[in-house]
Every structure is written in C-alpha cells, then in structure tokens.
Amino acid sequence: MSQATSSPAAPPLVYAPFITASGVDVFLACPASAVLPRTHRERGTAAQAGTEEHAIRLLPGKLPPKILAWFGGRDPIFEAALAVDCAAVDDGSPSLPQAKFLGQFIDRAYVVPGPRWWAGSADMLDITGDVVSVADLKTGQGQARGSLPAPDKSGQLLSLAWGAIVLRQLRARAEGGTWTPSRIRLAWWLTADAEDDIIDAEISYDALMLWVQTLCHKVRTATAKHMYRGPQCIGCGAFDSCPAQGGAxxxxxxxxxxxxxxxxxxxxxxxxxxxxxxxxxxxxxxxxxxxxxxDGEVVLSDTHRLKMIRGTDT
Ligand code: SF4
CATH class of the missing domain: 1.10.287 (Helix Hairpins)
Known part of the structure; x- marks a missing residue:
C-alpha cells in the first residue's frame, strides 16, 4: 500500500532590491541603471575611511550635542534598514504598499521579498509624535563643499523618509487607525570641516507623496531600452555593463x-x-x-619586467 507523501514547500523566492536609497538619484536620472547588471567594486580607501567613521559615530551616546539637539535631545534609531514594494504603488492609489523593517546595523546586501522593491538604511531616524526626522552622515570633503543635493531634493533622504512613514502607517492601520506626519525633517550631518555641521530642510507630506508617485511610476516602467548619460554615470553601479559607455x-x-x-x-x-x-x-x-x-611579475621583454613594488615615503 502506497503512502501519500506531501512534497516539501518550495523555498520562498528572495530578491535583491531593485533600487537602494543611495542609488535613487542615479535611477531617476537614468532608470536603466537599475535594470542593467550591476558589478561589485572594491571600496577605495576614502570610502573605507567613511565606513569606519560611520561605525564610530553612529552609536547611542556618541552624537555631538548639536546633532543630538537636532533630534530633540534624544538618540535617534541608528542604521535602520527599511524596504518598500514600489511596484504596489499605483498612480493615485491611496492603498499602502507592503514594507519591511529589515533590521539595524545589517549588511547592505539587502534581501527583499519581491522584485521592484526599494531598500535603504537610514543612518539616523526618529519619529516622535507626528514628526519624522531623517539624517545621513556624510564624511567626504567634496560632500562638505557642495557635491550633495539639498536635503529636500535628495532621493536618498526622501526615500528613507517615505520608508519610515509607510512602516509607521502600516502600524497605525494594524491598530485600527491612520497616521499622517505633520512635519518631515531631512538633514545632512557633515564632518569634513567640523564635527557637527548640519544642512537641513523640510518637505510637506503632499510634496513627498508626489515625488513618491514619480519614483514608483519609474520603478514600474523601467527598462534597459534607453540610457541617459550624464554626470550621474560616474556613480552608477551598472557602469561596467552599460552599452552607452562603450567607445568612450x-x-x-x-x-x-x-x-x-x-x-x-x-x-x-x-x-x-x-x-x-x-x-x-x-x-x-x-x-x-x-x-x-x-603573478609576482610579468616578463615584457629580455630586458624589461613588470612588477608591483609597494612602499611609503616615510
Ligand atoms: S552608466 Fe550612465 S547611461 Fe549607463 S546606465 Fe548608468 S547612469 Fe545610465
């Protein structure tokens, strides 16, 4: 007599995020950047130093007084990773998309539940009452000298604020209510010249939602058919696979x-x-x-060899 067996459930599909917070502005300038294959690159020494500075500064009890005051005198949540399903945001739809809190201080190789999700980590995030505050630490010299967009024009800060708002709204809905922020505060914390420089701005909820509609429409319709070369290319993760860069x-x-x-x-x-x-x-x-x-060295000719010699001037 044969015994009925049930086949094991298929493991859930996991996806890398379609776009990350730090790639939003490149994506808006050229949606193909999120569709073309992305390549991993080793982090340069400046980027590595920035990562180390983040690890030292973004801890409870470590914020300079001016930065702490910007958050109302309380430590915000540090390194909060969030994700939202952009494909579920239809033009003009009032329904809430799916969203997830992925964790704190996690690896940036986010895994999300479906395609066309956005994911990102907020260096510092606080929601007190109906006020949302999001800030990002920028340690570079160029960032302190004008290379950053204004906070209320930054896709990184805007998308992080949106992710936090959606999660808060989902919680309100689970509790049988609704929630809308009255203020959305955004800031860069810059450390290249002083330990506590701040550039901040605010955006209204309605203006943020208009921006979100544009973002999500582009996410739903993005293809690799058209590439738009521009200043954003230098920071594009798909640069190596981009046909538009061939023949430069x-x-x-x-x-x-x-x-x-x-x-x-x-x-x-x-x-x-x-x-x-x-x-x-x-x-x-x-x-x-x-x-x-x-290989140690490469023979170029009878008299010439190519090899790497590392040293310092001191
Ligand atoms: S390298 Fe430039 S043109 Fe190519 S996908 Fe990236 S942003 Fe678009």
Missing amino acids: LRRVLAGVADLTAVPDDQIATIWQDIVAAHRILDDAEAALKLRVER
Missing part, C-alpha cells in the same frame, strides 16, 4: 581632434566621455595591478 575612448579622441570645430553644446558631451574614459582606465589599471601582484 574613441569618442574622446574624435571629439578633441579639432576642438575649434566643436560647437559649445557638444563640449559637455565630450567632457562626459572623458570622465567615462577615466573610469574605464582606472578600472583597467586596478585589474591589471591585481593580476601582476598575483
């Missing part, structure tokens, strides 16, 4: 062959090609150095 070196050479014949409106295009060519060459050089380091 050839275009630079063609573009500068006779600069007197180049109209003004094409100078910016040539500049973008030069920036792309720099990145291609930097990546190629780094890969070549790794290969030479691994």
Whole structure:
C-alpha cells in the first residue's frame, strides 16, 4: 500500500532590491541603471575611511550635542534598514504598499521579498509624535563643499523618509487607525570641516507623496531600452555593463581632434566621455595591478619586467 507523501514547500523566492536609497538619484536620472547588471567594486580607501567613521559615530551616546539637539535631545534609531514594494504603488492609489523593517546595523546586501522593491538604511531616524526626522552622515570633503543635493531634493533622504512613514502607517492601520506626519525633517550631518555641521530642510507630506508617485511610476516602467548619460554615470553601479559607455575612448579622441570645430553644446558631451574614459582606465589599471601582484611579475621583454613594488615615503 502506497503512502501519500506531501512534497516539501518550495523555498520562498528572495530578491535583491531593485533600487537602494543611495542609488535613487542615479535611477531617476537614468532608470536603466537599475535594470542593467550591476558589478561589485572594491571600496577605495576614502570610502573605507567613511565606513569606519560611520561605525564610530553612529552609536547611542556618541552624537555631538548639536546633532543630538537636532533630534530633540534624544538618540535617534541608528542604521535602520527599511524596504518598500514600489511596484504596489499605483498612480493615485491611496492603498499602502507592503514594507519591511529589515533590521539595524545589517549588511547592505539587502534581501527583499519581491522584485521592484526599494531598500535603504537610514543612518539616523526618529519619529516622535507626528514628526519624522531623517539624517545621513556624510564624511567626504567634496560632500562638505557642495557635491550633495539639498536635503529636500535628495532621493536618498526622501526615500528613507517615505520608508519610515509607510512602516509607521502600516502600524497605525494594524491598530485600527491612520497616521499622517505633520512635519518631515531631512538633514545632512557633515564632518569634513567640523564635527557637527548640519544642512537641513523640510518637505510637506503632499510634496513627498508626489515625488513618491514619480519614483514608483519609474520603478514600474523601467527598462534597459534607453540610457541617459550624464554626470550621474560616474556613480552608477551598472557602469561596467552599460552599452552607452562603450567607445568612450574613441569618442574622446574624435571629439578633441579639432576642438575649434566643436560647437559649445557638444563640449559637455565630450567632457562626459572623458570622465567615462577615466573610469574605464582606472578600472583597467586596478585589474591589471591585481593580476601582476598575483603573478609576482610579468616578463615584457629580455630586458624589461613588470612588477608591483609597494612602499611609503616615510
Ligand atoms: S552608466 Fe550612465 S547611461 Fe549607463 S546606465 Fe548608468 S547612469 Fe545610465
């Protein structure tokens, strides 16, 4: 007599997020950036130093008085990772999307429940009453000298505020109520020149929701059909796989062959090609150095060998 057996349930599908908070502005400028394959790159020394500064500064009891005061004198939640299903946000739909609190101080390799989710980590996040406050620590020199957008124009801060609001609204709904923030405060905490510089701004709930509609519409409709090259390319995770970057070196050479014949409106295009060519060459050089380091040395000719010699000036 045969015995009925039930097959084990299939493991749930897991997905990487479609976009992350730090990639939102690149995505809005060029939606293909979230669709093309992304490549992992080793973090440079400046980025590594920034990560270490985050680990030291973003801890309870460690905020400088001015930053603590911005949060009303209480420590915010640090390194809170959130995720929201952008595909569920229809134009004009009042229903709440799914959202998840992924954890605190977790690895940035977020895993989310479905495709076309947004995920991100808020360095500092607080919701007190109906006031939402989100701040991000920026440690770089360039960030202190104008490379950042205004807080209320930053896709990173706006999307993090949205994630926090959706989670709070889902909690209110589970308790049988509704919740709408009266204030949404956004800030950069800059440490390149002083330990407690702040640039902050506010956005209304209605303005944020309009921005969210645009973001989610682009998430739902993004394809790799069209690429829009621009200043955002240098920070794009899909740069290495982007067809639009192919031929940058050839275009630079063609573009500068006779600069007197180049109209003004094409100078910016040539500049973008030069920036792309720099990145291609930097990546190629780094890969070549790794290969030479691994092999010890490479014979170029009877009299020349290529090898890596590391040292310091001190
Ligand atoms: S490298 Fe530039 S053009 Fe290519 S996908 Fe990224 S942002 Fe778009």
